Amino acid sequence: MSIPIDLLKHYPWLPSLQVYYSDIATKDPTAFIEEAFLKYPDGELEQRISKIFKAAFNNLEEIKGYKADELNIYLYLIVKILLYVLNNKPISNRVANTYSKQTYKELIEDNDDANLYDICKDLKLKFDFLDPPIEYGINLNKEKREILKTSFKIHFTDYLKLAANLHDDYRKLVHNALSEGYVYLQKKDLIRLLQEHVRRKLIVEEVKDDNNIEKFRKDLLKIREFKELYGNILNNWELKKEDFEYSFKIGFKEGSDLSNNFPPCIQDILRRIQEGMNIVHTERLFLVFFLHALNYPIENIIDIFSNLPDFDRKKTKYQVEFAKKKEYTPHSCSTLKSLNICKANESKDEICLEGYYSKKLDAQKKLSHPLFYIQLKQYRNSMKNKAIKTKIEKKDER
Numbered sequence: 001m002s003i004p005i006d007l008l009k010h011y012p013w014l015p016s017l018q019v020y021y022s023d024i025a026t027k028d029p030t031a032f033i034e035e036a037f038l039k040y041p042d043g044e045l046e047q048r049i050s051k052i053f054k055a056a057f058n059n060l061e062e063i064k065g066y067k068a069d070e071l072n073i074y075l076y077l078i079v080k081i082l083l084y085v086l087n088n089k090p091i092s093n094r095v096a097n098t099y100s101k102q103t104y105k106e107l108i109e110d111n112d113d114a115n116l117y118d119i120c121k122d123l124k125l126k127f128d129f130l131d132p133p134i135e136y137g138i139n140l141n142k143e144k145r146e147i148l149k150t151s152f153k154i155h156f157t158d159y160l161k162l163a164a165n166l167h168d169d170y171r172k173l174v175h176n177a178l179s180e181g182y183v184y185l186q187k188k189d190l191i192r193l194l195q196e197h198v199r200r201k202l203i204v205e206e207v208k209d210d211n212n213i214e215k216f217r218k219d220l221l222k223i224r225e226f227k228e229l230y231g232n233i234l235n236n237w238e239l240k241k242e243d244f245e246y247s248f249k250i251g252f253k254e255g256s257d258l259s260n261n262f263p264p265c266i267q268d269i270l271r272r273i274q275e276g277m278n279i280v281h282t283e284r285l286f287l288v289f290f291l292h293a294l295n296y297p298i299e300n301i302i303d304i305f306s307n308l309p310d311f312d313r314k315k316t317k318y319q320v321e322f323a324k325k326k327e328y329t330p331h332s333c334s335t336l337k338s339l340n341i342c343k344a345n346e347s348k349d350e351i352c353l354e355g356y357y358s359k360k361l362d363a364q365k366k367l368s369h370p371l372f373y374i375q376l377k378q379y380r381n382s383m384k385n386k387a388i389k390t391k392i393e394k395k396d397e398r
């Protein structure tokens with residue numbers, strides 16, 4: 001039996017994927033990804049994948065703009081490939097959690113029990129749909145007596161398999177209604193088991209075969225769109241994995257000039273643009289992502305680029321808007337170092353060279369992201385201003 005295609009678009013982790021998309025299964029993953037980006041050239045695929053990773057890094061329970069369309073199938077497969085090549089357990093756990101929570105939400109909001117029936121059948125679960133629902137127990141809650149009814153029962157072997165990693169006491173087999181080998185379940189509890197199934201499908205055990213994975217990663221990174229997406233995910237992760245303790249809200253404000261607090265890498269690019277020199281593609285991208293992260297108005301960004309010798313307003317506008325739509329995050333310091341964009345040594349900047357004192361760790365820490373540079377600079381400036389103000393006040397009191 002295969003399920004309706006629309007159900008597969010909604011839940012692409014179902015086994016019927018191999019029936020409907022048997023051609024994908026036989027394809028080389030690199031060729032598959034190339035074709036996927038060609039099929040969706042408008043950036044929507046990258047944008048929606050980025051949203052999943054961002055939601056996961058922020059520990060969100062849902063993925064904004066989740067859509068049950070054909071692109072959702074490609075998206076699911078590419079996320080799996082990304083998790084494999086990222087080979088990073090914390091990332092894979094977070095994505096698996098967020099994606100499976102979204103699945104729970106979708107299934108709970110789906111009022112058609114026939115879909116749940118089809119899903120269980122597709123997963124080859126030993127399962128029965130009871131119509132009409134039957135009474136299987138009584139819930140005694142304080143003075144309230146509630147008769148439990150359900151349309152769902154699942155064989156205990158499948159129940160145990162699905163619930164293996166769920167440790168709540170009430171999920172233990174002994175705490176559930178069991179008759180003739182079947183466990184009677186409320187709909188939401190059955191969906192919770194399916195959520196766990198989806199979570200486990202996305203968890204990638206860290207791969208030990210580094211050589212193979214490196215080769216595969218290198219091949220994939222030859223695809224421009226994949227490379228950008230992969231880099232953006234890593235930059236986002238760099239930003240999120242440590243919560244920055246000197247948290248200062250940074251962002252563009254009309255009338256105030258943030259540029260004095262820009263890190264040397266950005267200052268250097270801006271200086272060269274002002275001098276009418278050309279800058280390379282990666283520097284252009286970094287500058288755009290950086291200014292977008294600070295919410296600079298699009299027109300202001302375009303104006304900065306207008307000093308470049310090859311400036312074309314229409315083309316620049318399109319590229320700046322496209323980057324905004326993709327919500328890319330500026331590169332981390334380690335990426336910028338590998339791209340030769342870091343200017344820590346040339347500038348002899350104290351923050352870039354020596355890092356900062358971490359109150360939490362009671363130790364000196366290296367700077368990991370240029371956006372942290374601004375936060376740190378602003379924090380230090382505010383401390384300096386406070387000290388000056390106190391000095392003046394004390395003087396006035398005398």
Ligand code: SF4
Binds near residue numbers: 341
């Ligand atoms: S250390 Fe980071 S912020 Fe400083 S110049 Fe290098 S890349 Fe930029």
